[in-house]
Amino acid sequence: MNFNKVIANGYGMKDWLVNIRRDIHITPELAMEEFVTKEKIKVYLNEIGIPYKEYKDHRGIMAYIINENNRHTVAIRADIDALPIRENNNKSYKSKNEGVMHACGHDAHTTMLIGACKLLYEMKEELNVNVKFLFQGAEETYGGAEYLIKDGCLENPTVDYMFGLHVQPYLETGFIECKSQVFNASSNSIRIRIKGKRAHGAYPENGIDALVCAAQIITSLQSIISRNLSPTNMAVLTLGKIEGGEAQNVICEEVEIVGTIRALNKKSKDMIINRARDMIKNIAIAYKCEGRLIVEGNGYPELINHEDMVEVLKTNTKILLGEKSYIEKEVPAMGAEDFSFYTKNCKGVFFNLGCGNKEKGISSLIHTNEFDIDENCLPIGSLIHVLNVLYFNKKS
Template sequence: MDNILNKSKDIKDWLIKVRRDFHICPELGMEEFKTSEKICNLLDEMGIEYQRGVANTGVVGLIKGAEKGKTVALRADMDALPILEKNDVSYKSKVDGKMHACGHDAHMTILLGTAKILNEIKGDIKGNIKLIFQPAEETVGGAQPMIEAGVMENPKVDAIFGLHVAPEIPVGKIGIKYDKMNASSDTLNIKILGESTHGAYPQSGIDSIMITAQVINALQSIVSRNISPVDSAVVSLGTINGGTQHNIIANSVQIRGTLRTLTPKTREMALSRIQNIVEGIPRTLGGRGEFIREEGYAALINHDDMVDLVKHNGEKLLGEENIIIINEPSLGVEDFAYFLNKAKGAYYRLGCRNEENGIIYDGHHDRFNIDEDCLPIGVAMQVSNVIKFLK
């Protein structure tokens, strides 16, 4: 473990250079063409074989050990966000209105650093390592298209690990979560239909706004009355539009919202209740309700034995006192979940916070940044995870 950590620290300057190069030139989801080219150039320098253009801009590298064995995959997301950076740093984004505000520049760098070390010691490795550089985590979700393109096959992936920089955790520590870590998501599109008439004569029409009020109240009862208090779910309605003028009974109202759940069972139950409410209440009041679901990401559920492996490696590398057990799942989403549906694995948090240096802002903030000391720690963790699993 000391040797792995030392090797990772030895390439710290290289890691910082690579990360800042990514940070200066951010690209949005499915537009990561220059980012992809930089990754391929670095893999060429290392002599690692790869396939590019997977699911549009994705890259998949492969390191073959000296002997046949299992295959472990590591994943890094590539895309940036449509945010104007306000950090005053030498490596500030040069692309107006775009910024690596969620640490994906660090994720790619850590995966490349991990590849660099593993490639140097591949003669001592039994098995294979796949390097998955995934596009569009922030937008359309590049994980599922990459899986459909076959990245978990040929050779078949037996386990997969991923990490995310964590501005809530001090640098030098990691956060691990057993079982349910991130929620699933669904976009809710609801339309309530009535019949317009003059506002002075409401009896002549069907008031879609009044019906909508009843529907909204009923939807809020799903979490409080249909889901166990020890489970977690969220039904949030973000937009509502209806009506044309103050003295006209509205003939239609449109609502958009989001559903977040932690288990497939709760997800299906909540969707069924939403459908029943949206269609049933308007019918009893003389109107009509329509519900269209846009399926989002699946819930991210870690495999406990793989979390144990990460925990063991973290304790050996960083010390038991630097391992944080996360007790509560996040209702945010992460499409690494799709990889975990195909192979066992674990997703964990890598501390990058440094209050003394003002590195305190959450992801998706225009002043988000990382303490770059986290880069060699991330590399050492991922190298250790690969070696431990393959052994």
């Protein structure tokens, strides 16, 4: 297999990739609503000629190259959903869907995976590994990875190795960042409910003020991490929304607070949840209220990168981009990533791909309304996917 030719072909399809990315960017859709996005992906897969499978309970797609005689299977994942953000720029490919934007780069991830499909399908006769290409919806909110896993995407044949990436504008195009072990924190959504007793605001002795109780709970919860975890063990407890009260002259009867817990290991997460539950209950009792903590669902587990898979990525990064192109990430990110569900089931690695370009003014961070990418990163993303697969092609 001529790797120089593969790399040349990858860079040679840049214009095609740019057109695909802009086509997808212009029609962003929220999690579980990726109907148009799915149809556009199918158009490009049909153009390539690669077979694919659809699912009835979500908008995910799995394209594949499978030969029953191959011993190993490699999977690559791209997320396809967008965010409820109003795009703020004057680009020709600006979102046409008001209030929805590809502010996290999933349009780029999808495009890169389509590019990998094209390159690998063109050399399918030379492959002695199976390849699954997972176009996954609902990463931002519902943990769409679980839908594909439930539908058997990691089975028949069993996926042995898995890769995923995320564009990051704080990295310049041409650089890749990764680390072994914990790469992203776990995430759990929480809801706090406090119940008091309604009364006229002029006669507080007749009521039980849930709002005053909520204020004490919010303040007290901030001590959990600072006074129960080592400063070297990162975690986050953020309360982002509070609702309660009916009028300025009515003692508040009910308050609801919603937030998120992020941690790097289960022990820390469980400690935070248990301490929060105890504090909420007992502070509420002190104020003659009822208080309880609700942890919604199982959340996203922490994302673990397998060390040998990181070495594969590091080797291929240096082949594709040069010796200094690989950056060792110093600490895990506290943002959650549902790629973590995959690495609970098979060896995998998730990494950051540079998409920033300060000279072009491309530096706005993900999840902002001015986010954009340096489109020179598109063929790089496709090619690193291909090189990662081909590493196992020569090992099989």
